[in-house]
Amino acid sequence: MTVFDDFKRLKAQGFPQILVIFGEAEDMVEELKRQFLAAVDFDPADLSQAYYDLNAGNSDLALEDLESLPFFSDSRLVILENLVNLTTAKKNVLDEKQLKRFANFLEAPSETTQLVLILHGKLDSRLKIVKKLKAEASFLEAIALKNQELIQYFNQSTTLSRPVLTRIAEKSNDRFSIMKQNIDLVETYASGREVTVDDVEKVVPKSLQDNIFALTDLIFKGKIAEARDLVHDLTLQGEDLIKILAILTNSYRLYLQVKLFQEKGWAENQQVSVLKMHPYPVKLANQLVRSLSVKSLKKGLLDLIQLDFDIKNSKADKAYLFDVTLIRLTLKKI
Structure with a gap:
């Protein structure tokens, strides 16, 4: 079981009210984020959906959105990325007063608001607010896929043969994002025909x-x-x-x-x-x-x-x- 299997399960059940996507495997966090946004048909013009990168200094506006009731729909999706206060990174985007407001939401989350946190890094389990979050939320931890997991994942989403995927994984140093790029590269090179191991050797750069x-x-x-x-x-x-x-x-x-x-x-x-x-x-x-x-x-x-x-x-x-x-x-x- 990989984090993508967990993602599929949550998607099939209906995403929980509070979902946390986190981890130190940056490319995996980005892929989970991409898949989530696609799954909910995220549209920045949709007033029932909101996304905030808290590194951009819009914390107050994000918290107001989190605390507000939906106006034009029955529910509201709020996505907060880079709430680094919750991670082991020595950096804060919320001050103490703002963090208290966030904690108050966790104490009594509005039934009409769905919260998704996207965190790049390791959660700081020592923090009280993280302990509270763990009691309320569902988590998807981005852990780098092992070689066979990587091959199996792309075997399900591409038509490439297993030997081809195996060689691409080898030349990608088993890195998810690099393998994804290299798959696109060989498919573009093959231009509709079946991709061969020789194509991989010709096109994919040496690691x-x-x-x-x-x-x-x-x-x-x-x-x-x-x-x-x-x-x-x-x-x-x-x-x-x-x-x-x-x-x-x-x-x-x-x-x-x-x-x-x-x-x-x-x-x-x-x-x-x-x-x-x-x-x-x-x-x-x-x-x-x-x-x-x-x-x-x-x-x-x-x-x-x-x-x-x-x-x-x-x-x-x-x-x-x-x-x-x-x-x-x-x-x-x-």
Whole structure:
């Protein structure tokens, strides 16, 4: 069960009088907001509906709307976004007097008013007003979907095949908003015909993780010029060397684990089960390390850990240190 399943259930039952959409997964909050506005046919010109972004400094007007009786219909929908007083963010949009007015509404909400809160972040459960809200409202918490949940969600809303969706998820780093954009991209490219995995490879940009796999492949093949060029291109694209190093180190750690599994004769599905990660990087790792030794992978991992230490202790320019380590990794005998 995902938050979208909960959303469908609430929609089928009829949205509650007080609904809170919140969470730290920003793209998921935005998607839930979009789906809610579509479900209620939200129209800013409709006088029975009102939306307020409280960051815009219209708190008094929003509270007046919340407290008022509907004039032109039997009920009124009031949507308040960014009521950050209720979150762990160190920021307020309501002063104490305004917050009291909001608390008074929660104490005795008008039967003719439906309130929807859209909060970007984590609720501060220590606050009395949040505890009161929890007693009165229904909640939809935006939690990032796991790989298989992501594929299943888009499998229900698109005609793309599962292998295509699986590859898009991999190239999107399992990010909901990026995957959604990439689906639109490949569908536009295919222009009505069936989308193939080849289309995904041609159209969807490589993720940083994909580029790191390409980098390690160059390292293992001893292609120093190409490896340095790839790192240079990544930094020109705005990627930070520290981030590249972190992913490269994690990749080497995975390669070492996979090599040890190979020596034990473990199948890829057994490795995936133990590692608790997506099958795709495990599959790539198995291909990359087949001809390598455990000793060389351990040495490479130690070199990267040492590089991280040297950079953090400012022994020299990080670009220089990274380049020296890259050369050492690429030119060593394996």
